[in-house]
Amino acid sequence: MRGALGPAWADAIRRMTMPVATVWSILWIRVNSMETIQVVLDRKLLDAADRAARRTKQNRSALIREALREHLRALEMRELERRDRDGYAKQPQSAGEAALWEAEAVWPAE
Numbered sequence: 001m002r003g004a005l006g007p008a009w010a011d012a013i014r015r016m017t018m019p020v021a022t023v024w025s026i027l028w029i030r031v032n033s034m035e036t037i038q039v040v041l042d043r044k045l046l047d048a049a050d051r052a053a054r055r056t057k058q059n060r061s062a063l064i065r066e067a068l069r070e071h072l073r074a075l076e077m078r079e080l081e082r083r084d085r086d087g088y089a090k091q092p093q094s095a096g097e098a099a100l101w102e103a104e105a106v107w108p109a110e
Contacts, residue, residue, distance in 0.1 A: 039064070 041049070053063040
């Protein structure tokens with residue numbers, strides 16, 4: 001174990017309160033749940049990603065995973081907003097519906 005991970009890792013694992021088998025299981029699941037892919041980036045984008053990764057103290061892969069998750073959330077939000085717009089376009093809000101809530105939205109007098 002010392003040869004594969006180095007003495008610092010081996011000592012850190014021994015000091016952990018949870019059993020080593022549990023630690024290895026967690027690490028294995030984490031490592032095994034990732035897929036290695038190849039992505040083509042232009043030099044300017046790659047340099048910007050590397051600068052951002054250094055600035056945020058994470059590796060390039062972590063930065064790209066985080067950016068992709070955020071982008072996918074934004075796409076999902078756009079889709080939900082589109083569905084809402086389509087729904088309101090099919091069945092517009094009547095003037096009376098909004099009037100019920102307008103009194104609730106007024107700021108109280110000081």
